[in-house]
Amino acid sequence: MENNKRPETMERITTVELANAFIDEQVNALREQIGDKKVLLALSGGVDSSVVAALLIKAVGKQLVSVHVNHGLLRKGEPEQVVEVFRNQLNANLVYVDATDRFLDKLKGVVEPENKRKVIGAEFIRVFEEEARKLDGIEFLAQGTIYPDILESGPVKAHHNVGGLPEDLQFELVEPLKFLYKDEVRVVGDALGLPAGMVYRQPFPGPGLGVRCLGEITRDRLEAVRESDAILREEFAKNGLEGKVWQYFTLIPDFKSTGIKNDVRAYEWPVIIRAVNTKDAMTATVENVPFELLQHITQRIVTEVSGVNRVLYDLTPKPTGTIEWE
Amino acid sequence: MENNKRPETMERITTVELANAFIDEQVNALREQIGDKKVLLALSGGVDSSVVAALLIKAVGKQLVSVHVNHGLLRKGEPEQVVEVFRNQLNANLVYVDATDRFLDKLKGVVEPENKRKVIGAEFIRVFEEEARKLDGIEFLAQGTIYPDILESGPVKAHHNVGGLPEDLQFELVEPLKFLYKDEVRVVGDALGLPAGMVYRQPFPGPGLGVRCLGEITRDRLEAVRESDAILREEFAKNGLEGKVWQYFTLIPDFKSTGIKNDVRAYEWPVIIRAVNTKDAMTATVENVPFELLQHITQRIVTEVSGVNRVLYDLTPKPTGTIEWE
Numbered sequence: 238m239e240n241n242k243r244p245e246t247m248e249r250i251t252t253v254e255l256a257n258a259f260i261d262e263q264v265n266a267l268r269e270q271i272g273d274k275k276v277l278l279a280l281s282g283g284v285d286s287s288v289v290a291a292l293l294i295k296a297v298g299k300q301l302v303s304v305h306v307n308h309g310l311l312r313k314g315e316p317e318q319v320v321e322v323f324r325n326q327l328n329a330n331l332v333y334v335d336a337t338d339r340f341l342d343k344l345k346g347v348v349e350p351e352n353k354r355k356v357i358g359a360e361f362i363r364v365f366e367e368e369a370r371k372l373d374g375i376e377f378l379a380q381g382t383i384y385p386d387i388l389e390s391g392p393v394k395a396h397h398n399v400g401g402l403p404e405d406l407q408f409e410l411v412e413p414l415k416f417l418y419k420d421e422v423r424v425v426g427d428a429l430g431l432p433a434g435m436v437y438r439q440p441f442p443g444p445g446l447g448v449r450c451l452g453e454i455t456r457d458r459l460e461a462v463r464e465s466d467a468i469l470r471e472e473f474a475k476n477g478l479e480g481k482v483w484q485y486f487t488l489i490p491d492f493k494s495t496g497i498k499n500d501v502r503a504y505e506w507p508v509i510i511r512a513v514n515t516k517d518a519m520t521a522t523v524e525n526v527p528f529e530l531l532q533h534i535t536q537r538i539v540t541e542v543s544g545v546n547r548v549l550y551d552l553t554p555k556p557t558g559t560i561e562w563e
Numbered sequence: 564m565e566n567n568k569r570p571e572t573m574e575r576i577t578t579v580e581l582a583n584a585f586i587d588e589q590v591n592a593l594r595e596q597i598g599d600k601k602v603l604l605a606l607s608g609g610v611d612s613s614v615v616a617a618l619l620i621k622a623v624g625k626q627l628v629s630v631h632v633n634h635g636l637l638r639k640g641e642p643e644q645v646v647e648v649f650r651n652q653l654n655a656n657l658v659y660v661d662a663t664d665r666f667l668d669k670l671k672g673v674v675e676p677e678n679k680r681k682v683i684g685a686e687f688i689r690v691f692e693e694e695a696r697k698l699d700g701i702e703f704l705a706q707g708t709i710y711p712d713i714l715e716s717g718p719v720k721a722h723h724n725v726g727g728l729p730e731d732l733q734f735e736l737v738e739p740l741k742f743l744y745k746d747e748v749r750v751v752g753d754a755l756g757l758p759a760g761m762v763y764r765q766p767f768p769g770p771g772l773g774v775r776c777l778g779e780i781t782r783d784r785l786e787a788v789r790e791s792d793a794i795l796r797e798e799f800a801k802n803g804l805e806g807k808v809w810q811y812f813t814l815i816p817d818f819k820s821t822g823i824k825n826d827v828r829a830y831e832w833p834v835i836i837r838a839v840n841t842k843d844a845m846t847a848t849v850e851n852v853p854f855e856l857l858q859h860i861t862q863r864i865v866t867e868v869s870g871v872n873r874v875l876y877d878l879t880p881k882p883t884g885t886i887e888w889e
Contacts, residue, residue, distance in 0.1 A: 350821070451820070492818045494777070495676070495889060497882040509875060525854040532849070535878040546883045549835060549875040552861040556823040557872045563821060 241387050243416040250421040256428035259421075260292065263413045267296035276377040276411055279365055280305045280331070282319040284438055285381030285414060288422050290323060291429040292413050293379055299330045302375065304368045306361060309337030310445030310459070313467035322432060336364045344447070344454045350563035353454065357444040362401045369406055378408035382415045383422055439484050448563040452491035457544055458506065462489050464542045465508045472534050478512075482524045485512035487538075488562055489545075496546030505546035508538050512550075513560055521555035567713050569742040576747040582754035585747075586618065589739045593622035602703040602737055605691055606631045606657070608645040610764055611707030611740060614748050616649060617755040618739050619705055625656045628701065630694045632687060635663030636771030636785070639793035648758060662690045670773070670780045676889035679780065683770040688727045695732055704734035708741045709748055765810050774889040778817035783870055784832065788815050790868045791834045798860050804838075808850045811838035813864075814888050815871075822872030831872035834864050838876075839886055847881035 250256055276293055280286050280303040293301040303323060307316040316333070323329040343360050347353050369375065402408075414422055426436035442448050446466070450459045465487040473479050488509050496503045510531070515521040535548040551558065576582050602619055606612050606629040619627040629649060633642040642659070649655040669686050673679050695701065740748055752762035768774050772792070776785045791813040799805050814835050822829045836857070841847040861874040877884065 451818075490816070490818050490820075492777075492816050494816075494884075495887075496879070496884045503883065507877075507879075510878075523858070528851040531878050532880075535880075539879065539883040547877060547879040549877055549879075551833075551873060551875055552836075552857050553822070553833075553865065553873040553875075554858075554861075557829065557865040558820075558822045561821075 241415070243384055247416060250417065250424050252424070253428050256421075256424045259425060260295065260428060263292055264296040267293060267411065267413060270411065271297050271300065271377055274300065274376040275372070275374050276301045276379050277369055277372065277375045277408065278303045278379040279361075280319060280323065281381075281443075282311070282315050282435070283381070283441060284419075284422055284426060284436055285383055287319075287322075287431055287435050288426040288429065289379050289381045289414060290329065291327065291426070291431055293411070294323075294327050294329050295429065301379070302330050302332060302372055304332045304334065304365060306364050306368075307333070307335045307337060308340040308357065308361060308364075308445065308447075310340065310357070310447040310454075312441070312446065312470075313463050318432075318435065322435065332368055334364060334368060336360075339364065341454065341456060341459075346453060348453045350448065353447055353563070354444050357447055358401075366402055366406060369402070376409060377411045378402075379411040379413075382412045384414075384416050384418055387415060437480060439486075442561060448561055449486060449488035451488060451562055458489050458491070461506060461508070461542050461544050462487060465489075465538045465545065468537050468541060469510060469534060472530065472537070473512075476527075476530055478524070478526070478530075482512050482526075483514045483521075484560060485510070485524070487511070490562075494547060498546060503546045505544050507547035507549050508542065508545050509549045509551055509562075510534070511560070511562075513555070515555070515560070518560070519555075521560055523552055523554055526550070567741070569710055573742060576743065576750050578750070579754050582747075582750045585751060586621065586754060589618055590622040593619060593737065593739060596737065597623050597626065597703055600626065600702040601698070601700050602627050602705050603695055603698065603701045603734065604629045604705040606645060606649065607707075607769075608637070608641050608761070609707070609767060610745075610748055610752060610762055611709055613645075613648075613707075613757055613761050614752040614755065615705050615707045615740060616655065617653065617752065617757055619737070620649075620653050620655050621755065627705070628656050628658060628698055630658045630660065630691060632690050632694075633659070633661045633663060634666040634683065634687060634690075634771065634773075636666065636683070636773040636780075638767070638772065638796075639789050644758075644761065648761065658694055660690060660694060662686075665690065667780065667782060667785075672779060674779045676774065679773055679889070680770050683773055684727075692728055692732060695728070702735060703737045704728075705737040705739075708738045710742050710744055713741060763806060765812075768887060774887055775812060775814035777814060777888055784815050784817070787832060787834070787868050787870050788813060791815075791864045791871065794863050794867060795836060795860060798856065798863070799838075802853075802856055804850070804852070804856075808838050808852075809840045809847075810886060811836070811850070813837070816888075820873060824872060829872045831870050833873035833875050834868065834871050835875045835877055835888075836860070837886070837888075839881070841881070841886070844886070845881075847886055849878055849880055852876070 250259055278290055280290050290303050305319045320333055324331045340360055343356050347356050423436050446462050447454055450462050469487050489506050493504050493506055512524040512526055513521040538548050576585055604616055606616050616629050631645045646659055650657040666686055669682050673682050749762050772788050773780055776788050795813050815832050819830050819832055838850040839847040864874050
């Protein structure tokens, strides 16, 4: 039976030195485990899978095949960043799959949040499986499992990691971060030279913007979520809130209201801003964003984002709200 | 042809003395016009119709028959206040009609805002007509027309005043406030001894809470709008914002989201808070309500109002938002 308990003697990785020691140790272990075989990784661009990728590139170079599936539900600029960092800067063996149309076609008419998650999850497995079958001689599957994933038991939300592959595609697992906490993963990512925007990225749900485009996912609302989210992130970064606020994003309900643009009636969507702080994700408080900044962001969103005439700020702590809306 | 132009020599009513002079003059004019006949008034409880009622009670006492139609879309405590002030304090001849069920039955399945307004307006005429037919010897119809109503031309929203009565119910009009601006009506209302809560009441749409219970009006959401609005008004009054903020209210979209109450999933509505300032109602700015107060109001609403798990603050100025959502 696999050992899934963090060794009690393991020191918490808080410095570059400790991170480098961990990296050296893992590079050796990975080389020993993998030999001259190939490893497959689903690279989402989130901090965990990005750090696993960087570690494996250091250990086995082009024996790692990273597959980045763009399901069309990523934030603005994210797929481009994955390609830039891994293909261009780290010279990785990266398979980039733009599956936007496949996902959005499958999601047509799907309204219920759990169904949306299931459709996205199942389609992700299918796309990944197709890519895996195109590759020869893969014996290992790397995953960005971290220690909290192992500690969390019971009925939690379906994991982002690649479970559910068919029987004939079972690989030996490679999970170099499985004893690390999130903060340690970040220190290791820094030591590996990954860009700060990737290492300190906010938590982002597996189904991506799909759970922030409430109800049925349509291309126009999805685009409006993506654009308004980019404006929010840009303004938070410009005004010293990036890194200070734990998580912030926009979402759009499937609901319109009357407004006015250029002196004529505009029947359009509201954008909802969520910005929260939490220690344990079990409870969360709402960030007191300066009113002038909220007004500036509102002005930008209703001006720059097509189809949006209002902006709302979610004042609800957790409980009674959840952090995400779906 | 009726004279509808404010006399150029008319002084702006800004003091109790000027208000009293206006009241004396109008009392004489009303007695002369009405003689010993009866006058009918649709008393909504808004400042205009309340001041007309108080003036007419002073002039002709029980010859005024005021009809207060409770269409079920009034704010918390409003019908009770009308009965208390006019029947109990001013000893008026008041017909109170609770037509809540009639209105809500008619509104079942009506989703489109303009249709909602039409149904409410038409049903109001019908109820008022029925009451008028029960009364004998009415020759006059009093209305709370004020000068801006006369100045406003072109296709504005259907008026609150009682137009649309059938041919055989045409009365001679009595419009004692038709040359007054809103601020003058308030000074006169004060001088007549009406309670401040009635005289300085915020503007309130004719279709009442009906246009703040977005989409189809249901009893549960209507109740949640009424209760959350009462909490907002109470907290604004307690914290010095009553009288400072031009208009503030809550509304509820026909849309739910996931939240948590007592550790279990709660799929409930959000309440949206709107608080705006305006000089001319053509443009409006959003009030910078202190964050701590917004958090306190949020806590009260999600705790005290059944079916609500989130509170949002509308950050949208006019344009691009309108003040109301429908």
